[in-house]
Amino acid sequence: MEDKTLISVRDLTVGFPAGKGDIHTVLDHINFDIGQGEIVGIVGESGSGKSMTALSIMGLLSKDAVIMDGTVELRGTDILNIDHEKRRKIQGDDMTMVFQEPMTSLNPVMRIGDQVGEVLKLHTKLHDDEIERRVAESLLSVGLKNPEELMKSYPHQLSGGMRQRVMIAMAIINQPDLIICDEPTTALDVTVQAQILALLKKIHREKKCSILFISHDLNVIKEICQRVIVMYHGTIVEQGSVDEVMYAPKHDYTRKLIASMPEQLSENISKDPLIHVKDLNIYYRTAGKIFTSKKDRMVYVKDLSFDIYKGEIFGLVGESGCGKTTVAKALTGLNTDIEGTMDLGGTMPQMVFQDPFSSLNPAMKIGKILEEPLKLAGVKNKTERREKVNEVLQEIGLDESFAGRYARELSGGQRQRIAIGLALMRGEKFIIADEPVSALDVTVQSQILKLLIRLHKERGLTILLISHDLNIVRHMCNRVVVMYLGRIVEMADVNELYDNPMHPYTRMLFESILTDKKKTDTDKITVNEVRPLKRDQEMCAFYGRCRYAQDKCQEKALELRNIGTEESPHLLRCCLRIARDE
Amino acid sequence: MKYVLKKFISLLITLFVISILTFTAFSVIPGDAALAKLGIDASPEAIAQLQEQYGLDKPILERYADWAIHALQGDFGQSFNYSRMSVSELLATRLPVTIILAVMSLLIIVVISLPLGMLSAKFSGKWPDVVINQTTQVTMAIPSFFLGIILTVIFGIGLKWFQVGGYVSPDKDFWGCVRYLIFPAIAVAIPKIAMVVKFIRNSVLSEINKDYVRTAYSKGNDENQVLYGHVLRNAMIPVITFLAMVVAEILTGSLVIEQVFNIPGMGRLLITSISNRDFPVVQASVIYITAVVVVINFIVDIIYQLADPRIRTS
Numbered sequence: 001m002e003d004k005t006l007i008s009v010r011d012l013t014v015g016f017p018a019g020k021g022d023i024h025t026v027l028d029h030i031n032f033d034i035g036q037g038e039i040v041g042i043v044g045e046s047g048s049g050k051s052m053t054a055l056s057i058m059g060l061l062s063k064d065a066v067i068m069d070g071t072v073e074l075r076g077t078d079i080l081n082i083d084h085e086k087r088r089k090i091q092g093d094d095m096t097m098v099f100q101e102p103m104t105s106l107n108p109v110m111r112i113g114d115q116v117g118e119v120l121k122l123h124t125k126l127h128d129d130e131i132e133r134r135v136a137e138s139l140l141s142v143g144l145k146n147p148e149e150l151m152k153s154y155p156h157q158l159s160g161g162m163r164q165r166v167m168i169a170m171a172i173i174n175q176p177d178l179i180i181c182d183e184p185t186t187a188l189d190v191t192v193q194a195q196i197l198a199l200l201k202k203i204h205r206e207k208k209c210s211i212l213f214i215s216h217d218l219n220v221i222k223e224i225c226q227r228v229i230v231m232y233h234g235t236i237v238e239q240g241s242v243d244e245v246m247y248a249p250k251h252d253y254t255r256k257l258i259a260s261m262p263e264q265l266s267e268n269i270s271k272d273p274l275i276h277v278k279d280l281n282i283y284y285r286t287a288g289k290i291f292t293s294k295k296d297r298m299v300y301v302k303d304l305s306f307d308i309y310k311g312e313i314f315g316l317v318g319e320s321g322c323g324k325t326t327v328a329k330a331l332t333g334l335n336t337d338i339e340g341t342m343d344l345g346g347t348m349p350q351m352v353f354q355d356p357f358s359s360l361n362p363a364m365k366i367g368k369i370l371e372e373p374l375k376l377a378g379v380k381n382k383t384e385r386r387e388k389v390n391e392v393l394q395e396i397g398l399d400e401s402f403a404g405r406y407a408r409e410l411s412g413g414q415r416q417r418i419a420i421g422l423a424l425m426r427g428e429k430f431i432i433a434d435e436p437v438s439a440l441d442v443t444v445q446s447q448i449l450k451l452l453i454r455l456h457k458e459r460g461l462t463i464l465l466i467s468h469d470l471n472i473v474r475h476m477c478n479r480v481v482v483m484y485l486g487r488i489v490e491m492a493d494v495n496e497l498y499d500n501p502m503h504p505y506t507r508m509l510f511e512s513i514l515t516d517k518k519k520t521d522t523d524k525i526t527v528n529e530v531r532p533l534k535r536d537q538e539m540c541a542f543y544g545r546c547r548y549a550q551d552k553c554q555e556k557a558l559e560l561r562n563i564g565t566e567e568s569p570h571l572l573r574c575c576l577r578i579a580r581d582e
Numbered sequence: 583m584k585y586v587l588k589k590f591i592s593l594l595i596t597l598f599v600i601s602i603l604t605f606t607a608f609s610v611i612p613g614d615a616a617l618a619k620l621g622i623d624a625s626p627e628a629i630a631q632l633q634e635q636y637g638l639d640k641p642i643l644e645r646y647a648d649w650a651i652h653a654l655q656g657d658f659g660q661s662f663n664y665s666r667m668s669v670s671e672l673l674a675t676r677l678p679v680t681i682i683l684a685v686m687s688l689l690i691i692v693v694i695s696l697p698l699g700m701l702s703a704k705f706s707g708k709w710p711d712v713v714i715n716q717t718t719q720v721t722m723a724i725p726s727f728f729l730g731i732i733l734t735v736i737f738g739i740g741l742k743w744f745q746v747g748g749y750v751s752p753d754k755d756f757w758g759c760v761r762y763l764i765f766p767a768i769a770v771a772i773p774k775i776a777m778v779v780k781f782i783r784n785s786v787l788s789e790i791n792k793d794y795v796r797t798a799y800s801k802g803n804d805e806n807q808v809l810y811g812h813v814l815r816n817a818m819i820p821v822i823t824f825l826a827m828v829v830a831e832i833l834t835g836s837l838v839i840e841q842v843f844n845i846p847g848m849g850r851l852l853i854t855s856i857s858n859r860d861f862p863v864v865q866a867s868v869i870y871i872t873a874v875v876v877v878i879n880f881i882v883d884i885i886y887q888l889a890d891p892r893i894r895t896s
Contacts, residue, residue, distance in 0.1 A: 060799055084804065092802035104793040109815045109891060119801045154891040170801075 007034040012070035041225030045441035096171040100183035102163035106155040113151025161192035189319040194512035219514035273307035280304040280340035315477030350423035354435035356415035360407040367403030413444035492570040658866040680847035686767035699782025722776035730842035
């Protein structure tokens with residue numbers, strides 16, 4: 001369908017000054033085309049040059065970047081080596097861009113309407129009324145309701161998903177020939193990700209524009225792209241149709257990218273509970289007002305009951321804001337305002353945090369960081385502490401030399417190994433891993449997960465794995481609990497849950513997963529941005545978003561009921577009896 | 583509206599606390615007005631008589647209650663030092679001068695710092711930035727009284743642009759007063775300009791690398807459009823707080839300049855009154871100054887709300 005070439009990149013080579021007149025090359029003779037109306041994906045890990053490629057095409061390279069060689073042609077005219085004035089005419093008119101972080105990519109002090117309309121103000125001579133009309137139209141077309149009201153609001157009043165829709169509305173309003181999307185769904189929840197991808201497909205169908213789609217996630221690329229380019233260390237290592245690349249990868253790196261997740265298969269888990277939580281409520285205090293003694297104490301997590309068995313990996317999933325991290329904080333004692341029973345079985349839970357870049361003290365050497373838990377435990381002997389540090393460093397796949405380094409000298413994967421090592425220092429048997437790999441590249445992810453599985457097997461570690469990534473949870477966990485707005489909505493053995501998801505929310509989550517299996521129909525995902533209910537309301541919390549919702553759902557508080565067997569319980573908090581295969 | 587009320591109540595509380603603090607301070611420090619007026623050689627009877635006349639012999643709580651009741655009606659009593667003048671009258675002549683001086687300094691600061699700060703940020707690392715940086719470095723280091731002396735020598739004695747010591751009261755000739763106050767205002771402003779320029783520059787530079795700026799460029803804005811259309815308002819938010827601090831400082835701290843230029847403002851009144859133990863005047867001055875600072879904070883809060891929509895809703 002694409003007989004005409006829209007963008008043609010030839011020998012693009014870009015670098016940054018690295019001092020002493022050296023130039024550090026970040027893009028090395030890149031060649032590819034984007035056809036008119038084509039969706040091309042670029043996949044690669046961070047630092048592979050995929051964003052740099054997008055910025056080069058868009059003309060947004062930072063001032064110190066050096067274009068060393070090559071051309072970028074738009075319909076046969078070079079746009080790489082032209083002056084700023086000509087460049088500006090193309091930006092926002094012929095091509096637009098959607099960025100990764102919807103939370104920070106909009107101007108916080110400018111009204112939505114002005115921000116979306118700005119493109120038209122810059123590139124057309126339209127009247128203000130006409131611009132306003134077009135903005136409203138554009139907001140409607142990306143699935144946002146009440147455009148008039150929305151145009152008057154500010155970015156902070158919108159959710160992440162809504163902001164990304166605004167960004168897309170901004171990108172399509174002037175009907176560009178090319179939309180560059182740089183990781184547009186990476187910062188979003190899975191359910192929202194699926195909606196945004198569906199929206200982009202719809203736009204592509206209707207507007208017939210080309211899309212350059214950048215992602216580190218092959219499943220996302222496969223979902224939306226026709227052709228894919230694989231980048232590694234600033235070069236293109238493979239390109240071709242999605243099917244060719246995905247199902248018959250030629251290059252080693254591509255194979256590594258596609259290579260599946262590590263799998264843990266320890267079937268015979270004891271039923272001996274290590275952690276026992278019963279009817280736990282977790283509260284947050286909002287600042288009390290002066291002059292009134294009333295302190296707002298908000299229930300954030302409610303009626304939490306579960307056991308974690310000795311030696312199992314227990315998964316906790318749910319979208320952001322559902323209370324996953326709050327549960328982890330309560331278990332580790334970082335959140336003390338709780339009611340109910342919490343029996344930790346004599347363990348002192350250790351935590352592995354999400355962001356390895358900011359959770360290690362940059363001013364301390366790794367050895368010192370690792371020693372700290374021992375010091376706190378009262379180990380006075382220096383050599384004893386050193387020996388223990390070295391021992392743990394070996395165990396997490398690093399060597400003794402790391403003790404003398406600082407966190408900034410380490411890669412993301414190495415840092416996360418240190419974070420895991422830190423959790424092991426005191427020989428505790430229970431670890432809470434809160435999104436341990438979501439900040440890492442795919443290939444590094446699988447290494448870290450493998451490490452966790454190895455430790456789990458060798459040390460008999462019990463792990464509470466918190467993740468929004470349903471694929472990881474499926475491969476890693478024995479049992480899974482799904483939370484929605486501070487409550488458990490479903491809990492079962494991993495296979496039972498994935499084969500027979502019974503709660504409408506769980507089903508919605510699973511429909512949003514992009515797996516390596518081919519899917520024929522993805523447009524059915526409902527666009528649903530209903531504001532959630534307050535946490536302390538008694539009715540079904542999912543009511544507003546539920547596609548099976550009925551009147552009786554509003555009536556009363558729901559209990560968890562067992563719809564499985566005594567042997568392997570399947571707990572569900574839903575009043576409906578939906579057929580298993582519906 | 584609720585917000586305004588809340589702020590107003592907090593203003594009242596602040597004033598109340600300050601009044602108690604100054605009252606206590608003056609009862610604790612040795613020496614009182616009677617002693618200061620009559621000198622250390624005065625007979626104990628004479629002192630006792632004057633103390634009785636001023637009401638200094640009553641217990642402190644009673645004196646405070648007396649004072650507070652009158653103060654609420656706008657009556658701050660008689661000055662011990664300037665006889666035949668009520669404190670309110672005295673303040674009414676002094677306060678406007680200080681306020682005019684402060685407002686003029688602020689205008690000069692804003693009008694000069696804003697473009698310089700933006701220019702400095704836009705060309706960061708290039709020659710305009712270097713020149714501005716070097717100049718502000720120097721002016722920041724000059725104390726304002728010295729600057730005042732230099733200005734007096736050059737523009738007063740040398741060029742005769744204003745008459746040295748020829749202060750004009752604002753009631754008689756407002757514009758004459760303004761003209762006279764221009765140079766003192768410049769002396770107050772120059773060291774502050776240096777700080778504000780640096781602050782604006784850093785604030786703009788920290789905004790420039792944010793994601794929304796990249797978005798603005800991607801729409802086809804040129805550098806000036808991005809800088810003035812997108813960055814400026816975001817960068818001004820911390821600057822507003824800084825400016826409020828500067829204004830409070832000017833209002834309470836321009837006393838050296840008042841001495842140098844012979845301006846009968848609040849600063850000079852306060853100095854004389856403190857050394858004379860002219861308690862009613864000091865008390866009222868401190869209350870006024872506090873009120874001004876609190877009111878400025880109140881105004882800043884409102885400007886803040888206008889500038890930053892995120893504060894408006896939370």
